[in-house]
Amino acid sequence: MGYRILFAGTPEFSVAPLQALLDSEHDVVGVYTQPDRPAGRGRKLTPSPVKQLALVHQLPVEQPESLKTTDAQAILASYQADLMIVVAYGLLLPPAVLTTPKLGCLNIHASLLPRWRGAAPIQRAIAAGDAITGITIMQMDAGLDTGPMLYKAELSINTDDTAQTLHDKLAPLGADALLATLAHLPNLTPEVQDDVQACYAAKLTKAEAQLNWQQHAEELVRQIHAFNPWPMAFSLLDEQPLRLLNAEVVTTHTEHMNDQPGEIIHLDKDGLYVACGQGQVRLTQVQPAGKKAMSAYDFAQARNLLGRVLR
Template identity: 55%
Template sequence: MTKKNLKIIFAGTPDFAAAALQAIIDAGHQVCAVYCQPDRPSGRGKKLIAGPVKNLALEHNIPVEQPQNFKSESDLAKLASYQADLMVVVAYGLLLPKAVLNIPRYGCVNIHGSLLPRWRGAAPIQRAIEAGDSQSGITIMQMDEGLDTGNMLLKVPCGIEVSETGSSLHDKLATLGGLAITHYLAEFDPQASGEKQDDALANYASKLSKQEASIDWNQPALAIERKVRAFNAWPVCYTAVDGNRIRVWEVEVSNEKASERPGTVTGYSKKGIEVVCGDQTVILLTKIQPDGGKAMDAAALLNSKSQWFEGKPVLTSA
């Protein structure tokens, strides 16, 4: 069997998945259908907006299916009607039941944004940065009924830079995911069973929430710095000064120590706003965003709001 006669169903929704679909299309593989989440309301008018994968599929005249789930027999029958050899899944947004996994001739494979078994779950990219990992990567995995528990078919590592953000690592891994899946498909061996995961080494990357983006100034400076990078560009860390909420996009850990309570603003300058962390290390807020405003360097905010930071105020959760 060559890559030209492998019939592939692709399942994914956001831009991370669109990068993989584009790579598969560019490599000349036959995509017989694309599955993605139903269109979601967005903006003030709550207009239904198609996701990146759907838009890309329509550009290439690939049939698009958007079932709410696969509980109905008609949805399963539609999937089976494409008579696919393989289903490639990445950031689809649905946990696929066994009935779906068994429909394609050679089952379903997943493109996962970590080196499994580390960081199974919804947010492996951000959790790796938050934890201070030095390495991430892509795992092509044979899907089973568990959550990212299937046999590993291909692993491609990717370093995490000291300045890495959730956004920058997302983009790197999106590109790497496309390269990895096209390499896997080019060398496709239906007899390959892959490597079993060691469950003892597994950990879980829970879904991100806006609530946990609130900065806890009792944490050490390095932990706060990693979280700010991990949550850039979503959900973006935040704090408040005298009731004014501020989103924190970038920070810098200084070599200075201070004796004030965590969260205290000890000073400010064009370099940033100095805040004491739980280990008494001072961190600089260098790029911030007031409610209703744009993200800006600290110096720009201080031009109009320096009074917020006078008198050593204590930053709080918003």
């Protein structure tokens, strides 16, 4: 049985679930997405990835600045949807909207709720050192990712996963989980979340991307991976920002146990070795200001980096 579905989403993460619905027996009657935003060097108004896909399929597209007005809510109600599927949409859904579709609103959330509620569950899971993450399909309520859970799908987090690689694995998992949920929706028993286990996945800021080398090597590597591709971890070298894209924890060289945190203590073809508050990090990929990403070894060529300190 197919449902009449309104889809609400904006970034790349939302594209796979929308495509999955378009390829299914369900009827996507309209798409909600954020207003076009300036992007690129020319700051040209650019449609969201979801809008681009919707236009290819000639779907009606709504881009309200808010869903709080009676006009916006009347338009939404006019679609007479059975369900609204929400994936990283970026707008608050007022209580009136949550109850407009016959069967309510379902959300695809990139965390095994209630572990990480909020805007940045993928990044916060990596930074915290979680071994697993996944997708939760939940019935939306008025809270922030607090609604009853309908379906979960787990995924391991590898030690070399960045926010980008984990995002790229979770997006299709979310699409599969959504279709499984819809296939069994009448028979699913909603599970209330345990608020005690919840953590808040705060939105990332550029301010937290500057690394503190006093920290443990494992923490620093997790931050480097969590902040890739945005806001990108960085340190200052000669007062110039050096973006740090990829790194590994390495076995501590005992002769460097007392080096200053942030000091570049070794260089070989595998990268730059940096002393930390505890342990050592090997930087494998970096990006100097105004240049493209490159291997740390290539960056070190023609530069005398040994003994220099990243701040």
